[in-house]
Amino acid sequence: MLFALSLLNYSEAYADELKVWHAYRGEERAALEAVLDLYSQQNPETQVTTLAVPYDAFINKIEASIPRGNGPDVFISAHERIGGWVESGLIAPFSPPSKLAEDLHPITLEALQYKSSGYGIPLSYKCLALYVNNDLVSTPPKTTDELLKLKFDDPEVVPLAYQATEPYYHALWMHGANGALFNAQGEPQLNAPENTEGLTFLLELQQSKIIPEEPTSALVSQLFNTNKAAMVINGPWFLGEVSKDLNFSIHPLPTFSKTGTPAQPFLTVEAAFISSQSLNPEQAKSLAVFLASTEASSIRAIQGRQSVATLSTYNDEKVSSDPILSAFKDQLSQTKPLPNQPKMSATWEPMARAIRRVSRGALTPKAALDQAQLEFSILTRPPPQQANTTPYLIIFGALFLGLMAYIGRQIMQHKAKIQEHWSSYLYVAPAAFAMTLLTAIPFIVGAGVSLFAHHNGTFTFVGLANFLDIALARDWSITSSLSFYYTLVVTVFWTISNLVLHVGIGIAMAMLLREPWLKLKGVYRVLLILPWAVPNYITALIWKGMFHRQFGAINAFMEALGLEAISWFSQFSTAFCANLVTNTWLGFPFMMVVTLGALQSIPRELEQAAAIDGATGWQRFWHITLPLLKPALLPAVILGSVWTFNMFNIIYLVSAGEPDSATDILISDAYRWAFSRGSRYGYASAYAVLIFFILLGYSKIGNKIAGRKTL
Incomplete structure (x- = not known):
C-alpha cells in the first residue's frame, strides 16, 4: 500500500515535467x-529539463527517440524536415494563437506549413546576406549587372566569394531567375528553364573572374579576413569567423538584372515543435508559445544574438540598433523558405553534381540539369515491395540452430581441456565479451539492416532486394560512376596502386636507412615516420589545400616552372592522382618501419658472400634480401591493403569523389547512400556487407599465400 502511494506521489510530482531538446551552443x-529559467519562475508547477544534443547527432537522436517514447516534449530545430516528420508521425500539428501569429513574420509562418496545416512556433531564422568589406567597396552593388562590372586595381582581390558550387548558396541566383526546385503542385522541376538561367549566370560570374575557383568555406573566410575578397555571401554563422579588426557591414543581396527579381536565398526557420508522444501536450504548447513571446524573444535576440521571428521584439532599441540583426531582418522579406517536403533531401546531391559539371565545363547548364532531374527520379523511386518474412525466418533459424549445434559439439569434444584450463578461459572472457559487444553485435545489426528499406522514418522488410538492386545494376548502368561495379573497379585499382607505392617507397627508404655510410639516421627516421604519426584527416585537408586550382602550392610551383596550372579535381585521372599522392604520403612510413625491423634479422654476410661471387646490387636484393623480407612483408601488405580498401578519410576530404563520384571507393559510396541520397540505410548496409565479404575472401587467400611463403 505504501509502495503504491509513493508511486502515486511520484507520478503527481512529475506530471507537469517538460523535456526540451536543442542543439544550441x-x-x-x-x-x-x-x-527557460524565466518560464520556470512564472510556472513553478512545471519542471523544465533541457538537453543540449550535438548538432551532427541531433536529427538522428530525435528520429530514433520519439517513436520509442524516450524523446522530448518540445524540441527546437530547423523546419526543412517537417514533411518527413509529419509522414512519420513524429510531430503534432500546432499553430500559434491568433494574437501571437499577428506578431510573427508571415514568411516564417509559411515555412511551417505542410499540407495546409501548421506545425510548430517560429522562433528565429537564418538566411544568406551580402557581407561587404567597407575598405574595398563604398557602395554595394544593387543589381547583378553592377556586380559583373566590379573591378579592383589589385589583381589578387576577388569581387565576390561564396561557396558557389553548393546548391544552398547557388539557390539565391536560381530564385532570382524566378526558378524553383518544385513547382506549385510540389512536383520536382530541377531542369526548369528558369533554373537553367540561374546556372548560366553562375558561368558568367566564373568567366568574368568575379568569384574564385573551387571555393570552399575555409577559402572564403581566408580571403575575406585578408582583404582579398571585397564581398562575401554568407549567413549569421559566418560572424564567428570574421576578424574583429575587419571593417565590414551586411546588406541585402542584389537584384537579378534579367528578371528584376531580387536574389532570394533559402530561408531556414528554427521552430519549437511538439512531439506527438508528449505526455503533457498542453504544457508543451504553452512553453512553445512562451518561447516566441516578446519577453523571451528579446532575451534571445540581445543575449543570444538570434534573428528572432517575433516582430515586436524589434521595437526594443537594443535590438533595432543592432546592425547585424537589422541587416538580416532587411533580407528576410526577400527569401524563399526551404521546401519542407520529404523529397527535398534528395535534391542536394543531383543539384551539386549539376553545378560542378557546369563549373568545370563538362556540360551545358541545360544538359547538367536534365541529368540532375534523371538522377533525382532514380534516388526517389519507390522502395522495394515488402517481402514475406517466413522463408527468411526459417533459413536464419536453421542457421542459428546449426551454429548452436556446432558450438555445443565443439564444447563436448573438448570438455576435458576446457575443465583443465578453465582459469585461462576466465582470463580471455573480458576480451571475448568486448569483441562480441563492440564488433559482433554491431555487425549482425548492420547486416540485418541490409534486409530492410528505409522510407519516411520507417523500415520495411524487403529481403534480398537491396542486394539484387546492386548486383543487377537496376538503378545505374554498369559504366556509371554511381554503379557498384564501377566503384568496385576503382576501389581495386586504388588499393593496388597504393600498395605498389607504399611497399616500393617503404622498402627503398628502409634499404637506404640501414646503410652504414648514412649519417643522422635517427633524424631521418623521425622525419620519415611523421606522415604516419599525424592524424590522416589533418594530412588530407593540408593536401586538399595544396591541390587547389587557384591558390594551391602545387599549381604555384608548376607555374613558377612555366607549366600550366591544373584543375586537379575536374577529371578522373588528376583527381585520382591527388588522392593517390596524399595516401602514399600517409602509407609508406608503415611499410618502411616493417621493412626496417625485418632487415635487422637478415645477416649482412649473405649479401657480402653474394657480392664476392659477382652478384650485382639488384641481384643481391632480388634473390636474397626480398625473399627473406617476404615473411614480414606479406602480413603487412594484407593489413595495409585492408586499410587502403576502406580509406574513407582521404577520398572524402581530398577529392570528395569528384568528378561525379568517379573517384569514390566502396566505403565512401556506401556513406553517400546512407546520408546524401535519400537516407537509403538498407542499400548502404548491403554495400557494407558486400565489402565485408570481399575483404574476408581476400584475407583468406592472402593468409594462405603468406602461410605457404613462410614454410
Whole structure:
C-alpha cells in the first residue's frame, strides 16, 4: 500500500515535467536557458529539463527517440524536415494563437506549413546576406549587372566569394531567375528553364573572374579576413569567423538584372515543435508559445544574438540598433523558405553534381540539369515491395540452430581441456565479451539492416532486394560512376596502386636507412615516420589545400616552372592522382618501419658472400634480401591493403569523389547512400556487407599465400 502511494506521489510530482531538446551552443544556449529559467519562475508547477544534443547527432537522436517514447516534449530545430516528420508521425500539428501569429513574420509562418496545416512556433531564422568589406567597396552593388562590372586595381582581390558550387548558396541566383526546385503542385522541376538561367549566370560570374575557383568555406573566410575578397555571401554563422579588426557591414543581396527579381536565398526557420508522444501536450504548447513571446524573444535576440521571428521584439532599441540583426531582418522579406517536403533531401546531391559539371565545363547548364532531374527520379523511386518474412525466418533459424549445434559439439569434444584450463578461459572472457559487444553485435545489426528499406522514418522488410538492386545494376548502368561495379573497379585499382607505392617507397627508404655510410639516421627516421604519426584527416585537408586550382602550392610551383596550372579535381585521372599522392604520403612510413625491423634479422654476410661471387646490387636484393623480407612483408601488405580498401578519410576530404563520384571507393559510396541520397540505410548496409565479404575472401587467400611463403 505504501509502495503504491509513493508511486502515486511520484507520478503527481512529475506530471507537469517538460523535456526540451536543442542543439544550441555558446550564446544561443545561454540565452535559451535564461528564457527557460524565466518560464520556470512564472510556472513553478512545471519542471523544465533541457538537453543540449550535438548538432551532427541531433536529427538522428530525435528520429530514433520519439517513436520509442524516450524523446522530448518540445524540441527546437530547423523546419526543412517537417514533411518527413509529419509522414512519420513524429510531430503534432500546432499553430500559434491568433494574437501571437499577428506578431510573427508571415514568411516564417509559411515555412511551417505542410499540407495546409501548421506545425510548430517560429522562433528565429537564418538566411544568406551580402557581407561587404567597407575598405574595398563604398557602395554595394544593387543589381547583378553592377556586380559583373566590379573591378579592383589589385589583381589578387576577388569581387565576390561564396561557396558557389553548393546548391544552398547557388539557390539565391536560381530564385532570382524566378526558378524553383518544385513547382506549385510540389512536383520536382530541377531542369526548369528558369533554373537553367540561374546556372548560366553562375558561368558568367566564373568567366568574368568575379568569384574564385573551387571555393570552399575555409577559402572564403581566408580571403575575406585578408582583404582579398571585397564581398562575401554568407549567413549569421559566418560572424564567428570574421576578424574583429575587419571593417565590414551586411546588406541585402542584389537584384537579378534579367528578371528584376531580387536574389532570394533559402530561408531556414528554427521552430519549437511538439512531439506527438508528449505526455503533457498542453504544457508543451504553452512553453512553445512562451518561447516566441516578446519577453523571451528579446532575451534571445540581445543575449543570444538570434534573428528572432517575433516582430515586436524589434521595437526594443537594443535590438533595432543592432546592425547585424537589422541587416538580416532587411533580407528576410526577400527569401524563399526551404521546401519542407520529404523529397527535398534528395535534391542536394543531383543539384551539386549539376553545378560542378557546369563549373568545370563538362556540360551545358541545360544538359547538367536534365541529368540532375534523371538522377533525382532514380534516388526517389519507390522502395522495394515488402517481402514475406517466413522463408527468411526459417533459413536464419536453421542457421542459428546449426551454429548452436556446432558450438555445443565443439564444447563436448573438448570438455576435458576446457575443465583443465578453465582459469585461462576466465582470463580471455573480458576480451571475448568486448569483441562480441563492440564488433559482433554491431555487425549482425548492420547486416540485418541490409534486409530492410528505409522510407519516411520507417523500415520495411524487403529481403534480398537491396542486394539484387546492386548486383543487377537496376538503378545505374554498369559504366556509371554511381554503379557498384564501377566503384568496385576503382576501389581495386586504388588499393593496388597504393600498395605498389607504399611497399616500393617503404622498402627503398628502409634499404637506404640501414646503410652504414648514412649519417643522422635517427633524424631521418623521425622525419620519415611523421606522415604516419599525424592524424590522416589533418594530412588530407593540408593536401586538399595544396591541390587547389587557384591558390594551391602545387599549381604555384608548376607555374613558377612555366607549366600550366591544373584543375586537379575536374577529371578522373588528376583527381585520382591527388588522392593517390596524399595516401602514399600517409602509407609508406608503415611499410618502411616493417621493412626496417625485418632487415635487422637478415645477416649482412649473405649479401657480402653474394657480392664476392659477382652478384650485382639488384641481384643481391632480388634473390636474397626480398625473399627473406617476404615473411614480414606479406602480413603487412594484407593489413595495409585492408586499410587502403576502406580509406574513407582521404577520398572524402581530398577529392570528395569528384568528378561525379568517379573517384569514390566502396566505403565512401556506401556513406553517400546512407546520408546524401535519400537516407537509403538498407542499400548502404548491403554495400557494407558486400565489402565485408570481399575483404574476408581476400584475407583468406592472402593468409594462405603468406602461410605457404613462410614454410
